[in-house]
Each structure stands twice: as C-alpha cells, then as structure tokens.
Amino acid sequence: xxSTDSLGVMHGIRNVKVVKSLLANNDLVAEANRQTFxxxxxxxxxxxxxxxxxxxxxIIRLIQALEGRARIAVIEGDIxxxxxxxxxxxxxxxxxxxxxxxxxxxxxxxxxQQALDDLDLGQAELLIxxxxxxxxxxxxxxxxxxxxxxxxxxxEGHDKPLKYPDVFAASDVIVINKSDxxxxxxxxxxxxxxxxxxxxxxxxxxxxxxxxxxxVAELAEWLLAxxx
Amino acid sequence: xxSTDSLGVMHGIRNVKVVKSLLANNDLVAEANRQTFxxxxxxxxxxxxxxxxxxxxxIIRLIQALEGRARIAVIEGDIxxxxxxxxxxxxxxxxxxxxxxxxxxxxxxxxxQQALDDLDLGQAELLIxxxxxxxxxxxxxxxxxxxxxxxxxxxEGHDKPLKYPDVFAASDVIVINKSDxxxxxxxxxxxxxxxxxxxxxxxxxxxxxxxxxxxVAELAEWLLAxxx
Numbered sequence: 001x002x003s004t005d006s007l008g009v010m011h012g013i014r015n016v017k018v019v020k021s022l023l024a025n026n027d028l029v030a031e032a033n034r035q036t037f038x039x040x041x042x043x044x045x046x047x048x049x050x051x052x053x054x055x056x057x058x059i060i061r062l063i064q065a066l067e068g069r070a071r072i073a074v075i076e077g078d079i080x081x082x083x084x085x086x087x088x089x090x091x092x093x094x095x096x097x098x099x100x101x102x103x104x105x106x107x108x109x110x111x112x113q114q115a116l117d118d119l120d121l122g123q124a125e126l127l128i129x130x131x132x133x134x135x136x137x138x139x140x141x142x143x144x145x146x147x148x149x150x151x152x153x154x155x156e157g158h159d160k161p162l163k164y165p166d167v168f169a170a171s172d173v174i175v176i177n178k179s180d181x182x183x184x185x186x187x188x189x190x191x192x193x194x195x196x197x198x199x200x201x202x203x204x205x206x207x208x209x210x211x212x213x214x215x216v217a218e219l220a221e222w223l224l225a226x227x228x
Numbered sequence: 229x230x231s232t233d234s235l236g237v238m239h240g241i242r243n244v245k246v247v248k249s250l251l252a253n254n255d256l257v258a259e260a261n262r263q264t265f266x267x268x269x270x271x272x273x274x275x276x277x278x279x280x281x282x283x284x285x286x287i288i289r290l291i292q293a294l295e296g297r298a299r300i301a302v303i304e305g306d307i308x309x310x311x312x313x314x315x316x317x318x319x320x321x322x323x324x325x326x327x328x329x330x331x332x333x334x335x336x337x338x339x340x341q342q343a344l345d346d347l348d349l350g351q352a353e354l355l356i357x358x359x360x361x362x363x364x365x366x367x368x369x370x371x372x373x374x375x376x377x378x379x380x381x382x383x384e385g386h387d388k389p390l391k392y393p394d395v396f397a398a399s400d401v402i403v404i405n406k407s408d409x410x411x412x413x414x415x416x417x418x419x420x421x422x423x424x425x426x427x428x429x430x431x432x433x434x435x436x437x438x439x440x441x442x443x444v445a446e447l448a449e450w451l452l453a454x455x456x
Contacts, residue, residue: 153383
C-alpha cells in the first residue's frame with residue numbers, strides 16, 4: 001500500500017528538468033521491478049484503459065479462463081477504495097494487493113516496488129497490474145511490465161486511437177472489450193483497426209466480451225504463450 | 229491554438245512547491261478568464277468526462293436543443309486532431325476553437341486565455357469547453373468556468389463516483405449519458421445517485437441519451453437558466 005500527497009499528482013509541469021529526472025528515476029525502479037519479475041518467472045502485464053472500460057472484469061475473466069493452468073496475482077491501482085482487490089480475490093486470484101494513489105492519476109514503478117513486498121510472486125505465473133483508469137498519464141510511467149495491454153471498450157467509440165494515440169502506439173497488445181455492444185453503439189471495428197495500425201503495426205488486436213466471455217480464451221492463450 | 233511540450237505533461241511530481249506555484253498561477257489566469265466571460269455575458273461550462281463518455285455528442289445535442297434561443301461557442305480540448313471542432317461547427321456552433329495539448333492530459337487556464345483570442349464571444353450566450361477525456365487531472369485545473377459539468381456514461385458503470393470521487397464532489401452539475409444503454413449494461417441509477425450524493429449534496433443530476441435525444445431539453449433549459 002502506498003499513498004501520494006494529492007498535490008503530488010497535479011500536472012502540466014513545465015519544469016522539464018524536474019520531470020526528466022523523475023522519469024529517469026522511475027525508469028530505474030521499473031528496471032529493478034522487471035528483474036524481480038524475471039527472477040520469479042512471472043510475466044507482468046500492465047493494463048491501461050479509460051474508466052469503465054472493463055479492466056477488472058477482464059482480469060476476472062482471465063483468472064477464470066486460466067484456472068488450473070496458470071495462477072494470476074493482481075495489483076489493483078485505484079484513486080481510492082479496495083473493492084477491485086476484493087473482487088479479484090473472490091474470483092480466484094493467487095494473491096492481490098491494492099494501491100491507492102490518493103488522487104494520483106497513474107501508477108509509478110516505486111508503488112509497484114512497495115506492493116511487491118506484500119505480494120507472493122512465488123504463487124503466480126502471471127502478474128496483472130490494473131492501472132488507474134486513464135488513457136493518458138499511465139502511458140508515461142513504466143512499471144517494469146513485460147507487456148503493456150491497452151483495453152478499449154466499444155462503447156467508447158472507434159475513434160479512440162485517433163484521440164489518444166500515444167497509448168495505442170506504445171502498447172504490446174490491444175484488446176477491444178464489450179464486443180456484445182458493438183452494433184448497438186455503432187462501433188466500426190474496421191475503422192478502429194485501421195486507426196490502430198496507423199500507430200502500431202504489430203500489436204495483436206483481440207476482441208472480447210467480459211459479459212458473455214466471448215474471445216477471452218484466445219486472449220488468455222496468447223498471454224500465457226508470451227510467458228515463454 | 230497552443231501546444232505543450234510533451235514532457236510538460238508527465239506527472240506524479242512530488243515537488244509540492246513547484247506544483248503549488250503552478251496551480252496558483254493557473255488560478256490567476258482562470259480568474260481573468262472568468263472576468264472576460266462575465267464582461268461578455270457568457271456562461272462558460274467546463275465539461276469533464278472519461279474518453280468516449282459522449283462529450284462531443286452532448287455538445288451537439290445542446291446546440292440543436294437551444295437553436296434560435298441561445299448561441300453556443302465551443303472550445304475543444306484534445307491531445308491531437310481537430311475533428312470535434314469540425315463536428316460542432318457543422319452542428320451549428322456560433323464559433324469554435326480547437327486546443328491541441330500535444331500529449332497533455334488536461335486543459336489549463338492559459339490555454340483558454342489564448343483560445344479566447346480566436347473566439348468571438350460577442351456571438352454567443354454560452355461557451356462550452358470540452359476538456360481532454362480524463363476524469364482525474366482536469367479536475368485540478370480551473371479554467372475560469374462558472375459551471376463544471378461532469379458527464380458519465382452508463383456504459384462506464386454505476387461505481388464511477390466511488391472510483392473517481394474528486395470530480396463528482398467538485399462539479400456543479402452531473403450528467404448521466406447513454407441512458408438508452410442503462411438496462412443492457414446493468415447500470416443501477418439508484419446506486420449511482422447515492423454515491424454522488426455522498427460526495428455532493430446539491431448538484432442536480434440529469435440523465436440523457438445523445439442517441440435518442442431523451443432528457444437533453446431539460447438539461448439545456450437548466451443550463452440556460454444558470455446564465456441568469
């Protein structure tokens with residue numbers, strides 16, 4: 001658990017030297033986290049998405065899809081509360097830790113480092129980190145993850161890669177959630193995929209419905225295969 | 229038009245003195261903006277919402293609902309692109325200016341001040357400012373608006389006030405969009421309203437569907453009445 005002074009998360013800082021130094025320090029801690037994950041043979045996945053895109057539901061579906069084959073530990077990042085940690089533990093997470101950012105708009109590597117003190121990585125093959133709901137800020141702070149997963153829901157519209165290009169460009173895998181709503185909300189997957197491909201040539205794109213479970217097995221298989 | 233160095237928007241700054249000074253400066257510019265709005269008899273509304281909640285669609289619906297009764301100028305805040313400005317002008321906005329934050333996660337008062345150079349406030353009774361899609365960071369930066377409007381879509385789930393409390397606490401009016409999807413996505417308006425009321429006793433809560441137009445007239449009337 002960790003908490004950031006709420007003033008520490010207000011942005012638009014133009015003091016480039018301060019910011020560069022903070023990011024450089026973050027990168028060092030992220031590298032240490034990455035080594036910790038490697039030492040435990042754990043594949044760490046950083047999920048970045050808008051509020052309400054279905055991050056927690058996707059984690060629960062992945063835990064269920066891999067039951068008996070891979071254990072999943074979870075770090076939940078939220079501004080406040082611990083409801084998501086309770087949910088993933090109830091769903092069968094191997095272990096879970098809540099980080100409350102206290103108003104902060106993203107997780108940082110040092111928060112993950114602290115959370116690892118309370119997490120039994122020996123009990124898991126995958127570690128899923130649910131970042132704070134925000135398509136912008138989390139993209140600038142590496143956590144040490146081996147995979148960055150960008151989750152977008154059909155209800156947000158197919159133009160999201162155009163509006164928030166950086167996260168779609170920097171992610172290793174793109175997941176479209178709420179596929180069951182696609183027709184109802186006029187989500188045009190062809191346009192969405194074209195917009196993603198203009199930013200990111202290689203990341204696989206999965207389409208799932210956390211409501212029905214459609215597509216989750218394919219995503220789970222792919223993630224597991226990345227553990228190598 | 230304004231553009232921020234992309235490093236200027238990376239956050240988590242712990243240098244509280246720097247941040248306090250930046251916010252204090254922002255407040256001064258916001259106050260100057262507020263006086264500009266008052267001098268023109270314009271009611272300025274700052275819309276804060278997640279990506280894909282329906283900010284632009286709501287603005288288009290409000291322009292249509294008030295056609296012939298009140299003219300609406302628009303400032304569109306986006307990381308990149310000008311598609312929303314084109315949309316609101318096509319829908320009949322009195323005038324519109326695009327701000328590209330160049331990666332930045334929120335608008336600042338100085339960006340609005342610059343945008344006002346290109347905007348004919350004499351042509352409008354309302355000014356709607358569409359902030360960058362983000363429920364967290366925009367809440368800390370005043371723009372000089374008289375009304376802060378928090379827009380949440382049913383597809384995001386009824387737990388959003390619990391997860392992102394600050395913006396629901398600080399807003400003058402709360403709007404639930406995509407009411408037509410409420411049943412399909414198991415959105416429980418009773419829970420949502422209870423969560424909002426625990427944070428914010430007085431802000432009126434409207435429910436609209438930008439798809440069908442339901443509820444838009446009531447919201448438009450209320451906004452117009454706030455102009456006084």
